[in-house]
Amino acid sequence: MHYLNTDAQIIMFRDMLNSEIYVDKSSLIQKITPLIRTNAKYVCITRPRRFGKTVNANMLGAYYTKGYDTHELFDDLNIAHTDHYESHINRYNVIHIDFSVFPDFCDGYDVYLKNILRKLQEDLRETYPALKGREYGGISEMLSDTKDSFIFILDVWDSVFSEKYVTEADKIHFLRFLKTMLKDRPYVDLAYMTGVLPIAKYSSGSELNMFWEYNFMNDQVYEEQFGLTEDEVKQLCTKYDTVSYEDLEWWYDGYLMSDGRHLFNPRSVNRALTDGVCKNYWTETGPMNEVADCIENNVEEVREDIVKMVSGVPVEADLSGYSAAEQELYTRDEILSAMVVYGFLSYHDNCLKIPNHELMEKFQRVLSRDSMGEVKEIVDRSKEMLAATLACDADKVAAILEDVHDREIPFLMYNDENSLSCVITLCYLYARKDYRIEREEKSGKGYCDYLFIPRKRGVPAIVLELKVDDSAENAIRQIKDKKYVQRVESFGNVILTGISYDRKHKKHECIIEKISLID
Incomplete structure (x- = not known):
């Protein structure tokens, strides 16, 4: 089995629990479960890389997937103390697709999508023998013919969008594929999707407008589940005593929740506590180069803002209404909102700032780019x-x-x-x-x-x-x-x-x- 009711997420979540450092985020299950079979069953969580999206997606898969007994993984977590713990553990068909996994030697969008469809079709025919021998025009027809229902966990939905071979037409096709598979389908118990890019701007029409989207600029529901709170970091420092809380705060703090409480970059905190040293763990891969390129093309729009923020001066901006999903950014607000979406800036009460020293080092390099003119x-x-x-x-x-x-x-x-x-x-x-x-x-x-x-x-x-x-x-x-x-x-x-x-x-x-x- 590739995607349907597999033990892959169970194995990966067990590995996470066995890791030296783990922070219990199982309260996410308590928030998601009441949405099953309701009008709010479509949830999209968009966050920067390194903020726990995949860990949480694996946790949900390990909890919901039927055919297994995962009590040993969850009995010691917070979710076990809730009223509906037993009612939902291992009770659902789960289709879990990690869209960041590409076939070997993938050189085109068609190869990528056909690989996904082939694996899903194989899973369905193996689980539902009545489907064998039938020809289908689309995956939604197969899912309907199972006469069953499913929880869909779709991790990093936007991975393929960053590939150079993907055209604008391919992006539209991919959105329609997701729409056809998920929208208004009676077999959908829940659709939980994650990504870096918000879907709102890509799906400006009706393709994925059924999703309730939660990103760094609008999330007051799931914000504690993605990132580490001050209390969680202090508890980790007491337990591991490898680096001081003050050092972790300076290096990795600075993201703000809706009520003003602080969030830390979880991956960097984990690495610092494990290695026993605070340093820049923000990898060079990802969208930083894209944002920097946009700065070069629109330097007059944002140069002053960047210099002020590097100087520690917050910048005022009203970014409401900007989803910042486009790869090509033209206006100041689009560029700044993209930086928030990618995690390079924090945004609270219409004020932007560079969150911490880890990101400050990145922006200092931006000031040395030729496009900054006299500033350089x-x-x-x-x-x-x-x-x-x-x-x-x-x-x-x-x-x-x-x-x-x-x-x-x-x-x-x-x-x-x-x-x-x-x-x-x-x-x-x-x-x-x-x-x-x-x-x-x-x-x-x-x-x-x-x-x-x-x-x-x-x-x-x-x-x-x-x-x-x-x-x-x-x-x-x-x-x-x-x-x-x-x-x-x-x-x-x-x-x-x-x-x-x-x-x-x-x-x-x-x-x-x-x-x-x-x-």
Whole structure:
């Protein structure tokens, strides 16, 4: 058997349970089960890669599939304590198709789809002998002739859409295939579908409009089941004690639920706890290159937004109504909504931000692309800026800032407080290789504008304070009076950097002092 009532999902879910790190998400079953045989039986969950879609799809398959006894997998999970646990476990015919599995040497859409249809037809004829010897014009006719009903679990429905050989006509054909198999069919007990791309924009007509779609921008129902909550991560840290919660939070937190609670990237947290080290586990595969290409083609639309978000400044945008499913994006809102869908940005209360350090590293690379124009030129000088700061060359630092300001990039013209912060971010972008840079962080008796916290010993920390229409001398005095070095004094050597900008004379001033706190 290939798709119908197989033990494949049972095996894969058992492997997950046997893994060193597993977080119980079986409450999803409690949410999905009441939808069976109702008008709400069509559910589509769209999330970025690495957010547990396949794990949950395997869990549903392992729970519902008839012909097996999977109590041993679920008796210790939360679902076992619900009223309807026994009523539904192993009670359904389940057709589970992972659309990301391609036949060997697949070189065309026809080969891909015919392989799926062949396997499903073989399964149906083997399970329902009355179908043997009959010819059918479509899979829906075969399913109807079984005189039975099915739960459909269709994982990563959109996988084929990213293949280069798939045409727009192929996409339309695939949507119609799903529609014909699922829509208004009495044999459908439940259709649970997952993907990265929302179906709403692809299916702008009536193809799949029966699905209730839940994505990162509109989901208030299943949001806790895809991602790790703060409490879950804290419990994992207590149990495994390989990395600190604070490090996991900085690296992988930042996705927000509808009520403002935080979600962590589950795959990255799992890898960090298993390996005992926090680093960038976001693989290079996937849609990031596509989004970056769209930025290149629409750089004027989104360049300012990206610079602001890399600087830690949230960007306001009303993305309601955007499903961001198209591969070719043209407007600012389409590009930004695509970044939310792909998990590169978090979106809450009409505000966009880069979720965490893991994604921040990706966006920093975007600023170095040729398409960013003068922004790239500023970034290219950021190595020189760091070297001048470490050498206590205050005149050089001021000169670089003057050069940036003289370029007359509109959003870097110090029209507001955030503009100067954006300039500092660009000019010190290279420093992020060796430093964890924090803005407006509590230190000593106040909040320092910038703390450059070394990633390794032997590198001096940097405390940077900005002043507008004030003096760099007062910036240095504030660092000392409010004891901003307190957060970084353990590193021994600290470089105090005061930068001021005189709006009347349009001049920058810089003072740098190096202090040693080593006895």
